Amino acid sequence: MAKxxxxxxxxxxxxxxxxxxxxxxxxxxxxxxxxIFFTFWGLNAIRKQTSGRKAxxxxxxxxxxxxxxxxxxxxxxxxDMVGVGRSMMKKVMKDSNLxxxxxxMSLAKELGVRFIACTTTIGMMGxxxxxxxxxxxxxxxxxxxxxxxxxxxxxxxI
Amino acid sequence: MAKxxxxxxxxxxxxxxxxxxxxxxxxxxxxxxxxIFFTFWGLNAIRKQTSGRKAxxxxxxxxxxxxxxxxxxxxxxxxDMVGVGRSMMKKVMKDSNLxxxxxxMSLAKELGVRFIACTTTIGMMGxxxxxxxxxxxxxxxxxxxxxxxxxxxxxxxI
Amino acid sequence: MAKxxxxxxxxxxxxxxxxxxxxxxxxxxxxxxxxIFFTFWGLNAIRKQTSGRKAxxxxxxxxxxxxxxxxxxxxxxxxDMVGVGRSMMKKVMKDSNLxxxxxxMSLAKELGVRFIACTTTIGMMGxxxxxxxxxxxxxxxxxxxxxxxxxxxxxxxI
Numbered sequence: 001m002a003k004x005x006x007x008x009x010x011x012x013x014x015x016x017x018x019x020x021x022x023x024x025x026x027x028x029x030x031x032x033x034x035x036i037f038f039t040f041w042g043l044n045a046i047r048k049q050t051s052g053r054k055a056x057x058x059x060x061x062x063x064x065x066x067x068x069x070x071x072x073x074x075x076x077x078x079x080d081m082v083g084v085g086r087s088m089m090k091k092v093m094k095d096s097n098l099x100x101x102x103x104x105m106s107l108a109k110e111l112g113v114r115f116i117a118c119t120t121t122i123g124m125m126g127x128x129x130x131x132x133x134x135x136x137x138x139x140x141x142x143x144x145x146x147x148x149x150x151x152x153x154x155x156x157x158i
Numbered sequence: 159m160a161k162x163x164x165x166x167x168x169x170x171x172x173x174x175x176x177x178x179x180x181x182x183x184x185x186x187x188x189x190x191x192x193x194i195f196f197t198f199w200g201l202n203a204i205r206k207q208t209s210g211r212k213a214x215x216x217x218x219x220x221x222x223x224x225x226x227x228x229x230x231x232x233x234x235x236x237x238d239m240v241g242v243g244r245s246m247m248k249k250v251m252k253d254s255n256l257x258x259x260x261x262x263m264s265l266a267k268e269l270g271v272r273f274i275a276c277t278t279t280i281g282m283m284g285x286x287x288x289x290x291x292x293x294x295x296x297x298x299x300x301x302x303x304x305x306x307x308x309x310x311x312x313x314x315x316i
Numbered sequence: 317m318a319k320x321x322x323x324x325x326x327x328x329x330x331x332x333x334x335x336x337x338x339x340x341x342x343x344x345x346x347x348x349x350x351x352i353f354f355t356f357w358g359l360n361a362i363r364k365q366t367s368g369r370k371a372x373x374x375x376x377x378x379x380x381x382x383x384x385x386x387x388x389x390x391x392x393x394x395x396d397m398v399g400v401g402r403s404m405m406k407k408v409m410k411d412s413n414l415x416x417x418x419x420x421m422s423l424a425k426e427l428g429v430r431f432i433a434c435t436t437t438i439g440m441m442g443x444x445x446x447x448x449x450x451x452x453x454x455x456x457x458x459x460x461x462x463x464x465x466x467x468x469x470x471x472x473x474i
Binding site for chain 1: 174180235237254313
Binding site for chain 2: 319331332333335338339342343346348349393394395404405407409411414431469470471473474
């Protein structure tokens with residue numbers, strides 16, 4: 001039986017998302033069953049760039065305007081410098097023949113990595129399934145995550 | 159026998175504390191035995207707002223003045239904007255009928271979640287048991303945490 | 317047979333490195349077999365202060381100039397204040413008779429903690445083995461880490 005792994009992706013930074021997907025795709029290619037639970041800022045990695053426009057209330061609208069979704073909008077946790085740092089990192093990754101985040105996410109889906117989007121955060125942000133990319137397999141809460149994590153031999157919070 | 163879970167709460171941000179307590183209370187309500195080990199900035203979640211005043215030495219005093227304890231003083235890891243962001247998040251959570259951090263901590267205690275406060279950090283900060291809320295079950299170090307984590311089926315560092 | 321533990325050290329901050337080494341040395345002194353996988357900013361803890369000068373390309377040179385390695389250059393995640401905070405923390409740790417990060421790293425090696433440096437990040441940064449301290453046992457990627465983590469009873473991402 002395949003060994004299981006879970007990752008909670010809580011953080012909304014490019015570098016942490018890259019680390020999560022590097023581990024996830026490597027594990028999946030080694031035959032492990034991998035589940036990623038996207039919650040809080042981590043949801044930004046699977047949000048459409050146009051997401052959040054229909055959220056009700058000015059506070060949610062303002063919050064979703066600041067907290068833009070989409071892989072292209074993820075900052076670096078260090079040296080982002082309003083986007084200069086992340087552009088440099090993408091260039092350096094390309095020069096080193098490393099896959100981009102978008103390529104790693106696509107690879108993760110091909111390898112059967114399961115994407116769960118946290119309904120509690122989604123509800124709080126006033127978002128809905130229409131705000132997310134088609135990679136999402138399931139919309140669920142912490143109980144579903146914990147059901148998977150109880151069977152995991154490796155469980156990480158990133 | 160109940161499955162065990164441990165969480166190290168290292169971070170001092172409201173969003174990460176909410177994630178920790180959401181997972182902890184969900185796990186406990188599913189019948190798991192949950193232990194939270196509060197260390198470094200994570201101790202702020204269980205410090206009294208008036209804590210740290212008796213710490214000896216001007217550096218510790220200054221440090222405790224900057225690093226104020228108490229759930230109300232926890233910033234967001236993003237968009238905190240000197241408190242505006244956290245107020246907005248609290249309002250949005252209330253509008254979404256989500257429990258506040260204080261309510262989740264109270265629920266965690268009702269469900270039997272065990273709170274361990276890290277003595278190494280407490281000693282370094284010049285604090286004592288009088289600086290913490292009554293929720294704390296035990297004052298102990300990394301060895302006690304590791305004893306629990308060795309039995310845990312899920313162990314997270316947040 | 318000894319229980320195994322793995323830590324991914326992803327973060328480049330002094331406080332998180334201290335937490336990682338406090339747990340690692342405590343676990344090792346309890347008889348656990350501990351592996352630390354240094355990746356991304358976490359590599360800074362095991363880089364020489366003079367590292368990165370030979371990296372090719374002006375972007376990598378600039379990046380390595382900003383992202384200086386060496387334990388002395390690790391900032392605090394909070395209240396660093398261009399170095400004032402970290403100096404204060406080191407002073408307070410010394411006054412509390414707590415070992416410094418350098419002492420904990422040395423202790424970790426004496427206790428047999430295994431250091432793996434992530435080749436993917438090292439390649440991306442244009443670095444090589446000559447840029448790292450002699451503590452490193454192995455240069456390897458995520459697959460090697462996962463092989464260890466699958467056997468770990470405690471696996472943390474810091």
